[in-house]
Amino acid sequence: MRCSPELLNAYVDGELDEPQRRLVEEHVRRCPRCSAEAAELRALKTVPAAAAAARAPLGPDEEPRRIAGIVGRVRFREAKRQRERTKKRFWQGAALGGAAAAVLVGAVVTSLTVFGPGTPFGAGGPDQDEQVYAAALQAVVAEHSRVALLMDMGVDDWADWPWLGWEDEP
Amino acid sequence: MRRSGGGERRAGGGRRPHQRIQSLIDRALTGDVRAFETLVTEHYGPVHAYAARMVGGQAAEDVAQDVFLRVYRSLHTFRGDASFTTWLFRITHNVCNDYRRRMQREPALRLDGPAPGDDTRSAGQALAAAGEGAGENPELRLESLELHETVQRALMKLSEKHRAVLVLHDMHGFRYDEIKHIVGCSLGTVRSRLHYARRALRQILEEELRGELASLLEERPGRQGAAGGPAPA
Numbered sequence: 001m002r003c004s005p006e007l008l009n010a011y012v013d014g015e016l017d018e019p020q021r022r023l024v025e026e027h028v029r030r031c032p033r034c035s036a037e038a039a040e041l042r043a044l045k046t047v048p049a050a051a052a053a054a055r056a057p058l059g060p061d062e063e064p065r066r067i068a069g070i071v072g073r074v075r076f077r078e079a080k081r082q083r084e085r086t087k088k089r090f091w092q093g094a095a096l097g098g099a100a101a102a103v104l105v106g107a108v109v110t111s112l113t114v115f116g117p118g119t120p121f122g123a124g125g126p127d128q129d130e131q132v133y134a135a136a137l138q139a140v141v142a143e144h145s146r147v148a149l150l151m152d153m154g155v156d157d158w159a160d161w162p163w164l165g166w167e168d169e170p
Numbered sequence: 171m172r173r174s175g176g177g178e179r180r181a182g183g184g185r186r187p188h189q190r191i192q193s194l195i196d197r198a199l200t201g202d203v204r205a206f207e208t209l210v211t212e213h214y215g216p217v218h219a220y221a222a223r224m225v226g227g228q229a230a231e232d233v234a235q236d237v238f239l240r241v242y243r244s245l246h247t248f249r250g251d252a253s254f255t256t257w258l259f260r261i262t263h264n265v266c267n268d269y270r271r272r273m274q275r276e277p278a279l280r281l282d283g284p285a286p287g288d289d290t291r292s293a294g295q296a297l298a299a300a301g302e303g304a305g306e307n308p309e310l311r312l313e314s315l316e317l318h319e320t321v322q323r324a325l326m327k328l329s330e331k332h333r334a335v336l337v338l339h340d341m342h343g344f345r346y347d348e349i350k351h352i353v354g355c356s357l358g359t360v361r362s363r364l365h366y367a368r369r370a371l372r373q374i375l376e377e378e379l380r381g382e383l384a385s386l387l388e389e390r391p392g393r394q395g396a397a398g399g400p401a402p403a
């Protein structure tokens with residue numbers, strides 16, 4: 001074989017397969033230039049290795065501080081993700097609750113229509129008013145329990161949620 | 171000898187850390203931040219060191235942070251068939267490249283400081299920070315820090331592609347086929363880049379150290395006979 005600096009590097013690094021390695025070894029034995037070069041490469045390799053070993057270490061608190069910085073961000077992200085999950089579960093719950101409320105409203109409307117169209121509210125007599133109030137009360141209770149559920153789930157900013165609309169209503 | 175730089179990436183773990191690492195990854199994937207913290211703690215040093223060598227000490231902290239945040243985001247894409255360290259260094263390598271590209275587009279963002287290669291601190295400051303140096307002779311310590319800085323300056327004069335393979339091989343102890351994955355090139359390219367990188371490094375060190383290189387090369391321990399093949403790892 002002819003002199004090949006690339007193969008020589010790989011040879012010095014122990015990165016040749018056995019047949020190739022034997023070939024280069026044989027060449028190095030006969031070629032004074034490659035023999036000298038191989039020796040020099042071995043020596044040269046130790047310079048970056050020694051420099052790596054001599055790497056100025058980070059200060060005593062510096063590495064833990066940096067790691068804490070990274071982990072802190074991940075923790076924050078993880079907490080946020082957890083909350084997203086909770087919210088999603090909540091919205092799914094809210095959708096179910098909404099369906100129940102629709103049934104309730106449907107019941108009220110039905111009860112009103114029983115007394116005929118155009119009947120003004122209250123005209124159905126005390127019985128009917130009571131029914132409507134009971135329905136409203138039930139809705140409020142449902143709302144309350146939903147908030148309680150939210151709080152149990154650790155959702156602490158439920159009050160900011162516009163759909164609750166409590167700020168707007170007296 | 172061929173693994174002289176290898177200690178830096180083999181943090182925490184025996185010969186087969188795969189299973190342990192995999193279980194840490196599995197736990198991190200379920201949101202166990204502590205498991206992720208262990209992964210970071212065990213790999214921060216080498217990642218930061220590689221970043222410092224590739225983009226300079228000033229930016230290395232930002233780059234290392236970016237690396238681990240990316241790792242967290244993409245943990246689910248890690249496949250056990252690559253070693254975790256190789257995968258991690260591939261990300262590190264890419265983040266370094268992104269950083270450099272960004273700096274080229276918007277040089278104003280560049281953290282001002284001395285020459286791009288310089289580590290954050292001077293040898294003196296680093297010596298003071300490393301403090302008591304664990305009872306080491308301060309003169310020796312300073313000398314080794316000077317060596318570190320000399321090499322770092324020389325590295326920064328290499329092209330990025332040459333620097334990457336040389337740093338990965340001679341300083342972090344990766345093998346050619348691992349470097350191939352990290353850098354994303356062929357084995358032949360790794361080989362030829364390494365050859366050119368060493369040739370260039372030699373030339374730069376020669377200029378930098380004038381006549382001293384010869385004696386530096388002589389003094390390095392671990393030098394082997396000329397004709398003997400590499401000792402089996």
Ligand SMILES: [Zn+2]
Pocket residue numbers: 002003004027031032033034035
């Ligand atoms: Zn030859």
